[in-house]
Amino acid sequence: MNEIINNILTRRSIRVFKEEQIPESDLNIILEAATFAPTGMNAQSWHFTAIHSKEKLAELNSLVQKVLVTHPGADPGMPYIDFLKNMAEAPNFNFFYHAPTLVIATNSINSASAAPQSDCTAALQNIFLAAHSLGIGSCWIHLLVLISDLPEIKDHLTALGVPLDHKIYGSAALGFPGRSNPKPSPRKSGVITIVK
Numbered sequence: 312m313n314e315i316i317n318n319i320l321t322r323r324s325i326r327v328f329k330e331e332q333i334p335e336s337d338l339n340i341i342l343e344a345a346t347f348a349p350t351g352m353n354a355q356s357w358h359f360t361a362i363h364s365k366e367k368l369a370e371l372n373s374l375v376q377k378v379l380v381t382h383p384g385a386d387p388g389m390p391y392i393d394f395l396k397n398m399a400e401a402p403n404f405n406f407f408y409h410a411p412t413l414v415i416a417t418n419s420i421n422s423a424s425a426a427p428q429s430d431c432t433a434a435l436q437n438i439f440l441a442a443h444s445l446g447i448g449s450c451w452i453h454l455l456v457l458i459s460d461l462p463e464i465k466d467h468l469t470a471l472g473v474p475l476d477h478k479i480y481g482s483a484a485l486g487f488p489g490r491s492n493p494k495p496s497p498r499k500s501g502v503i504t505i506v507k
């Protein structure tokens with residue numbers, strides 16, 4: 312099997328990370344790989360905000376926890392809010408599994424692409440695969456997508472570098488895996504049709 316296919320088949324979502332920070336040189340390669348994903352109309356209207364600081368991530372986690380815990384809940388505009396509040400009430404809450412780096416993928420609300428979400432998703436998959444090829448574990452972290460319009464979160468993310476006129480589509484936790492690679496869950500059958 313060639314190395315690329317092997318890399319795709321052996322990547323797994325990692326949810327236990329070592330404390331050690333990933334090298335900036337590796338982060339740069341991973342981010343470059345993100346920017347080489349395809350985009351609708353070649354818009355490239357995305358932005359990747361990489362938080363490569365455990366201190367800044369701890370501040371973000373504390374803010375997210377505070378905002379969720381103090382949210383009144385039961386908001387029809389935020390269908391998952393009660394579930395999220397419940398999660399945030401855990402004293403050891405950490406929404407990115409204590410990974411030392413988090414990359415937030417966003418796209419312009421005025422993108423020329425007809426599919427800004429898909430563009431970010433393609434970039435995130437490049438991030439996961441590039442990271443895995445360098446021995447770095449990763450996991451998609453969706454929480455920020457669900458709460459990014461809450462004013463305190465929006466202001467904090469803007470201060471960190473997320474462009475004001477961008478929407479968050481996903482984020483990637485990155486760090487050295489704290490355990491051996493989990494086994495893939497069994498693949499569902501019947502999901503492929505080849506027409507000859």
Ligand SMILES: Cc1cc2nc3c(=O)[nH]c(=O)nc-3n(C[C@H](O)[C@H](O)[C@H](O)COP(=O)(O)O)c2cc1C
Binds near residue numbers: 322323451453495
């Ligand atoms: C759109 C999307 C959102 C996801 N959100 C989360 C998340 O918030 N937290 C998490 O731990 N995993 C998240 N995942 C990872 C999935 O749980 C994981 O990919 C799936 O269980 C299959 O495992 P694998 O990645 O090891 O193949 C997400 C994956 C996708 C594609």
